[in-house]
Amino acid sequence: MWLPSYATPSERMMRILVVVFAILVMLFLIAPLFIIVPLSFSKDPFFTLPVREYSLRWYADLFGNPRWMEAMVNSGIAAVLTTIFATTLGTLAALGIARPDFPARRFVMALLISPMIVPIVIVAVGSYLFFGQFGLTNTRAGLVFAHTALATPFVVITVTATLSTYDTNLTRAANSLGASGLSAFFRVTLPNILPGVISGAIFAFATSFDEVVVALFLTAAEQRTLPVQMFSGIRDQINPTIMAAATMLLALSILLFAALTILTRKKAR
């Protein structure tokens, strides 16, 4: 299988070993993610497999607890606002960078990507100290501000990637046919790069919704997000309600990932 006809027996053996090894690594990648799902449906409050009896009690716990519900709503609001700001700013910047006359492209690109690179604790502590000067700690505005900075690199990367396959002559054609700059953008450019923009938006949403460390530093009880609630829970005493929350987050990730995969497949066609 998958080998040229001139392969020696030892080469075939080697190939089989490599494939088996890769399968084991794949298992290592995937299995830990799904271990939490059966545990969240277990009736017992401890974490052993196989599950003896299934129940929805931890989900009832999760949805019946106002603290968890509030945390979910807070996360949702912060993520939606972050998505709107990051997508707008990131798409605009990508449009500029994709132009051939963009000055100091390498430097600007390095700056725009750096929120992905700088250790998250440095961003969190810096924001905590700096935003504190303006009363932005323990506010939703401060959290959205910091999350937007963290999310923009994803939008810049995805939109720049889409723009590299976009034919700028289309914009020129629209302009020569009398469309204004804005109208050409909304009616010609945007529909063409939409998959990239939406991918970026999905990434931005996921970045904010999953982010723990900055939220840990910048929020008080009222703005507490779902990941912060989970983190504090695990630190205290890990309980199966956290498994239910983790399973919900996993389901959301799979949903977003599926949306993205369908989107990029369409683009490839």
Added chain:
Amino acid sequence: MTASPDIERIRTFVAVRRAARPARRAAFSLALPLVAFLLIAFVAPILYLLVTAVDNPETKTVLPQTLTALESWDGASTPEEAVFAALAADLKIAQENSTAALVGKRLNYEISGMRSKVLAASRMVAGMDAGPYREAFLDQSDLWAAPETWAVIQRNGASLTPYYLLTAVDLKQSPTGGLERVQPDQAIFLTILGRTLLVAGMVTAFTLILGYPVAYVLTIAPKTIAAVMMLMVLLPLWTSLLVRTTAWVVLLQSDGVINSILMTLHLTAEKVQLIFTRVGTVTAMTHIQLPFTILPIYSVMRSIQPTQLRAARSLGAGPTSAFWRIYAPQTLPGVVAGCLMTFILSLGYYITPALVGGPQDQMVSNFISTYINRDLNWGLAAALGVVLLIVTLAIYGLFLRLVGADKIKLG
């Protein structure tokens, strides 16, 4: 006379640049909102952190009269009454404004025991109407007689201090102003930095060993199988880091899944301690970083022509030699990109060591958080941040040189 061709060329160049200026400006103006936003919301907080690492306001604001009085001090003996009187005046004000603890805590970093002495002294002078103060202070503690104490107070009159940054690399200023190593029992920060680099290095090595064959199999597998495999690589990347860490907390627990499997298979008679260990931390981090290493390697491997290997073989190279001499060198750019990315990201880990690691596995990030939240020592937290940032940016610079920011792809 006509201008020389060189000058003519320069003139043309300048004219072309000038003509292109409006276009450059238009292109940049599109990126301007994001650049400006990042400067405010991202760069400014980091710069503020850098300033916090050298900021030294306590002594200057709480003991201004003392610092003035110390200007005429000889630096070698116990100061005269005038200095003690100035200190008493400062501490009386400090006692009223409750700022004595502030300066006490700051001086305590450099002279242990100073915090309680300053607090006791400020309570003492609050009850005194007039001097002489020198005797009273000297009765209270020998620390007030030591010239070193006054040297430290004097030195901290400066609004900037190297103290936190030096501490973050296990150095301190000697009384004479030179640099020296701190006592071995206090020298913990280079160990922590070394540990952070070691863990990041181990994680990078493991992701490479595990990821390289996976990337290779991705390139040779039939299309549908490769697509399924790709989903399996990308899905963990999409899953929240906290969820993946939670999964490892559950797996590694003493009563957790891995231990119950080991016991069922009779591989161990007793429960193995996995959570709160280095093994657990590195395993979880390797799991989380694996996709970051695989993807760049895969994208380079995909572009290598399989016919090259065939050519090598037909020219007499054995399979091993063909792999190492023809295939592996060409995958190097991907290996460098993937490993540097994983190394950079591993340096900044916080959540996973905090939840899966033990006290001996805490990285620089965890100490930064502890100094902010528990010890309220912002200066030291900021200084550790500066050290971590410098190391990270140095490797990011290497990444930019060798790979380039525009090569970062998301799946």
